[in-house]
Amino acid sequence: MKTDDSKAVITGAGINFSFGQGELRKQILFDVELAIQPGEIVLLTGPSGSGKTTLLTLIAGLRKLQEGRLDVLGHSLHNASQTDLLKLRRKIGFIFQAHNLLPYLTALQNVQVMFDLQPGVTIKEGRERATRILQQVGLGERMNYHVSRLSGGQKQRVAIARALVGRPELVLADEPTAALDGTSGREVVNLLQSLAREQKRPILMVTHDVRVLDIADRIIEMQDGHLTASSRGSSSAENHPAKGVQNESDIAAVTF
Amino acid sequence: MSQGIPLSWLQLKHEKMKLFAAVAGVMVSVVLMWMQLGLMKALFASAVVFHGSMNGELVIVHSQYEHLLHSKVFSSRLLYRLRGSPDVSDVFSIYLSPGEWKNPWNGEMRSIQCYGIETDNASLKLPGIERHLQQLRNTDVFLYDRMARPRFGDVVGAVERREPVELELNRRRMSLAGVVDLGASFGVDGNVLVSHANFLRLFSERKSGEIDVGVVKLVPGISVVSAQQQFQKVLGKEVQVLTVDQFKELELIYWRSATPIGIIFTAGTVVGFFIGFIVVYQILYTDVTNHLPQYATMKAMGFSDGYLYQLVLGQSVQLATMGFIPGSLIAAAMYAGLRKVTQLPLYMEPMRGVFLIFATILMCTFSGMLAVRKLRSADPADVF
Numbered sequence: 001m002k003t004d005d006s007k008a009v010i011t012g013a014g015i016n017f018s019f020g021q022g023e024l025r026k027q028i029l030f031d032v033e034l035a036i037q038p039g040e041i042v043l044l045t046g047p048s049g050s051g052k053t054t055l056l057t058l059i060a061g062l063r064k065l066q067e068g069r070l071d072v073l074g075h076s077l078h079n080a081s082q083t084d085l086l087k088l089r090r091k092i093g094f095i096f097q098a099h100n101l102l103p104y105l106t107a108l109q110n111v112q113v114m115f116d117l118q119p120g121v122t123i124k125e126g127r128e129r130a131t132r133i134l135q136q137v138g139l140g141e142r143m144n145y146h147v148s149r150l151s152g153g154q155k156q157r158v159a160i161a162r163a164l165v166g167r168p169e170l171v172l173a174d175e176p177t178a179a180l181d182g183t184s185g186r187e188v189v190n191l192l193q194s195l196a197r198e199q200k201r202p203i204l205m206v207t208h209d210v211r212v213l214d215i216a217d218r219i220i221e222m223q224d225g226h227l228t229a230s231s232r233g234s235s236s237a238e239n240h241p242a243k244g245v246q247n248e249s250d251i252a253a254v255t256f
Numbered sequence: 257m258s259q260g261i262p263l264s265w266l267q268l269k270h271e272k273m274k275l276f277a278a279v280a281g282v283m284v285s286v287v288l289m290w291m292q293l294g295l296m297k298a299l300f301a302s303a304v305v306f307h308g309s310m311n312g313e314l315v316i317v318h319s320q321y322e323h324l325l326h327s328k329v330f331s332s333r334l335l336y337r338l339r340g341s342p343d344v345s346d347v348f349s350i351y352l353s354p355g356e357w358k359n360p361w362n363g364e365m366r367s368i369q370c371y372g373i374e375t376d377n378a379s380l381k382l383p384g385i386e387r388h389l390q391q392l393r394n395t396d397v398f399l400y401d402r403m404a405r406p407r408f409g410d411v412v413g414a415v416e417r418r419e420p421v422e423l424e425l426n427r428r429r430m431s432l433a434g435v436v437d438l439g440a441s442f443g444v445d446g447n448v449l450v451s452h453a454n455f456l457r458l459f460s461e462r463k464s465g466e467i468d469v470g471v472v473k474l475v476p477g478i479s480v481v482s483a484q485q486q487f488q489k490v491l492g493k494e495v496q497v498l499t500v501d502q503f504k505e506l507e508l509i510y511w512r513s514a515t516p517i518g519i520i521f522t523a524g525t526v527v528g529f530f531i532g533f534i535v536v537y538q539i540l541y542t543d544v545t546n547h548l549p550q551y552a553t554m555k556a557m558g559f560s561d562g563y564l565y566q567l568v569l570g571q572s573v574q575l576a577t578m579g580f581i582p583g584s585l586i587a588a589a590m591y592a593g594l595r596k597v598t599q600l601p602l603y604m605e606p607m608r609g610v611f612l613i614f615a616t617i618l619m620c621t622f623s624g625m626l627a628v629r630k631l632r633s634a635d636p637a638d639v640f
């Protein structure tokens with residue numbers, strides 16, 4: 001794959017990573033090289049235990065890079081300081097398999113609280129943007145529900161709204177559909193795709209879910225710690241808006 | 257917390273039972289601390305009611321005087337030297353000695369503290385004493401301490417029923433002239449006030465002019481400290497010239513060392529502190545533990561450690577406030593009740609309140625800080 005590294009969102013080369021020390025040391029990633037361009041939706045697949053999550057945590061600045069070069073959103077992660085990593089993480093929208101929303105907050109508060117990371121955003125603006133994005137993920141009616149009163153799919157949609165409300169420069173998602181049934185999984189992915197497209201946010205998403213592979217611009221595969229293949233996805237940045245959106249009202253007027 | 261979402265408070269009130277338990281814990285702790293400190297202060301204060309009622313700024317006692325029950329007499333002629341001083345407006349002398357009181361209702365003998373005071377001028381600032389001074393000049397009459405322990409008999413009841421009270425004091429027939437408020441204390445169950453002349457009749461072994469306490473009332477505006485130094489020089493080594501506060505302190509020093517009161521009530525206060533500390537710690541700790549995945553997620557998303565500390569410590573401060581206010585109200589009610597029943601001078605002193613506010617905040621913050629250490633085990637790398 002040939003890319004123009006200078007404007008890439010993520011570039012990495014020669015990444016090796018191991019867990020454990022001494023005899024227990026076990027290498028997980030081997031000479032990984034990757035590049036992700038602005039606006040690209042890249043899916044990362046591969047067998048369980050192949051190192052997908054580990055790679056994601058490295059890109060997110062959640063683990064210390066051991067060997068190789070990795071630049072994310074203009075931050076060089078080699079020997080990066082904690083403050084630098086914190087700054088980087090604030091530019092990333094995270095979607096986890098477990099939504100981990102704060103159970104004592106409403107859907108709206110869970111989303112709005114993200115603006116505590118952006119002191120420039122006023123309370124009024126914060127509430128407006130959080131409201132708008134919750135409407136866009138189809139939760140306009142349930143904004144003031146405590147998250148305990150939402151279904152699994154609805155919670156994951158709140159998590160997506162939370163990940164995207166701060167206009168992140170990159171979205172990292174790890175199996176966001178794993179805990180959901182087929183239909184809500186599909187909805188969530190469509191939503192993610194369309195929101196990200198409108199915002200022109202690149203997405204790197206780990207998934208096992210073959211049903212959602214069609215949203216990708218590109219699919220990369222990991223085998224035993226090696227990135228083995230890269231194939232063009234069935235979707236692409238050029239032929240957008242996304243297909244397969246089931247609930248059109250969910251994504252109406254995406255401008256936040 | 258720039259979005260104005262009160263995370264600490266929302267988290268606290270999310271689980272009502274837990275909030276209730278935590279507030280109750282702080283309340284119990286606050287009430288305990290109020291009670292322990294209040295009782296300690298009141299018990300000590302009761303030992304120096306007499307000292308505090310001196311109608312003067314300086315007190316003169318023998319150089320070997322230690323406390324009221326361990327007094328030594330000196331010649332009242334020494335006090336005459338002060339009468340001439342332009343700084344002195346009045347000088348009083350007081351005799352004191354324990355006497356034998358015979359309970360007129362059941363005949364039991366009890367020791368009671370007797371004071372021989374001057375009757376032309378009030379040497380003690382006790383409310384209502386002036387109107388009794390005239391009667392006190394009669395032979396074989398006395399004033400009784402309304403706040404004495406009940407073992408002396410129901411003198412107060414008899415007074416209220418307007419019955420005359422006659423009894424034997426040091427085997428001498430005496431009659432009651434009135435009541436004043438002084439109060440019982442560690443070594444003293446009750447007090448009796450008589451005139452100098454009656455005192456000398458009651459205690460035939462005592463010599464006229466061999467007094468226990470001298471009280472000096474200064475002309476207004478005179479510096480107490482310099483007068484004290486000057487008088488000490490004039491009077492010599494046989495006596496000590498004390499300010500009223502020093503006179504009290506001497507008494508307190510003795511009772512602090514002679515009784516375990518200080519240790520007991522200080523220990524009680526510390527126990528109260530720890531009850532609150534442990535309850536709040538338990539609750540905050542389980543809360544942090546239960547929300548560990550959420551906190552790890554927040555860390556991963558870029559929330560700083562400081563933000564999360566603030567979230568937990570905010571809860572500490574809120575618990576402190578929510579426990580302190582009702583706890584103090586309960587303590588105030590208990591103070592009032594105990595004041596009525598025991599006559600102890602229990603009051604919600606502002607300084608003690610300020611101290612307890614700090615103690616409560618400290619208690620909650622300590623437990624919060626200890627609970628917050630658990631946050632370190634929220635590893636953001638684990639949430640993917």
Ligand SMILES: Nc1ncnc2c1ncn2[C@@H]1O[C@H](COP(=O)(O)OP(=O)(O)OP(=O)(O)O)[C@@H](O)[C@H]1O
Pocket residue numbers: 019020028046047048049050051052053054055
């Ligand atoms: N914290 C850790 N300490 C030690 N070994 C770990 C740790 N996390 C993951 N591993 C190991 O690293 C390997 C890769 O794990 P990783 O989670 O990256 O796989 P994955 O591709 O995400 O798998 P899955 O599809 O099941 O999520 C596994 O063998 C796993 O046991």
Ligand SMILES: [Mg+2]
Pocket residue numbers: 052053054174640
């Ligand atoms: Mg994984």
